[in-house]
Amino acid sequence: MRSYVSVCALLFLITSIAYGQTSFTENSFLKTENSIIESAADSGHHYTLLEAVKAANLDKILNEDGPFTVFAPSDMAFRKLSKVNLKELLLPENKKELFSLLTYHIVAGNITASKILKALCNGNGKASFTTVQGDKIFASMDGLDIVLTDKAGNKAKITSADANQCNGIIHEIDSVILPNSLSAANLP
Template identity: 75%
Template sequence: MKCHLPVYALFLLFTPLIYGQSSINQNSFSGSNNSIIEGTADSGHHFTLLEAVRAANLDKILNEDGPFTVFAPSDMAFKKLSKIDLKELLLPGNKRELFSLLTYHIVAGNLTASNILKAMCRGNGKASFTTVQGEKIYASMEGLDIVLSDKLGNRAKITSADANQCNGVIHEIDSVIMPNLLAEVNLP
């Protein structure tokens, strides 16, 4: 089967192995001895995500269980939200919606950037992954970037990949993607 990914995408995949460098931004998460929660807390620009994870009672799971792949929106990504007010989502009465939003950014298993590229290669340039929330997210290439999208057309670029933690891997993304559930919710 022929791979439809651009040749330079495969070059990006193997360049770090050859030269010991990464063409994707270096991650700011702590090392592999930390859990996903500890790595997120130490990153310095995922305070909003950490607050939301704690409000949804996901911190214990992401601190101990695994492995998980977390597509972690940065603080700047959360500032882009327009349809949904994050402060409203953080209220105790909206825990179900917050839980849905956060679990839409988590995939069971250890899904590295290399695994994502391989899946896109098998899928003629596209791949889908089922989140722990139950809906699918979609991956494709845009130039040199791996881009995730949801069914609503929201898109997020992986800006920092493969932050390996003791219970999974974190990829920083530049936008928040939405499950279908939140598209229909009108928060007070």
């Protein structure tokens, strides 16, 4: 047990340093006075997410309310989904499914990478977080990377962490994760 705690402490220190170096330093993500929506728009690589957020009428909430932690798929992450599925999800008749997908990437509160790591250490390498959609996402480590997993086994790595905003935190992820109500086979 003592050795596991030591490993967690070392992992926490190393990962905090690593994520500190790979956070959103290139863009306005460092402007903590910006909202989640404003910073995502300024990032230059969340256009698909913004289009989906607007189609699901979540833009006002993510622009004003909070705090929220958003696991934000990049444009590249959305390209991993079938283009047909994404286009269909953006149609007005699929608003409910799109809303479910997007809210599965949002957790209430400010959950920093260090809080995720602490939860992982307390959970012997596993942690879960309940999204505002209602389903859980699961966190684990793969080397020095924090990896999120949905119930279907889809994985997304946090590629850039801890972009603090006036109404929450953004963590960029490299894949889109899916709630229980949607799976790769069930997407419209």
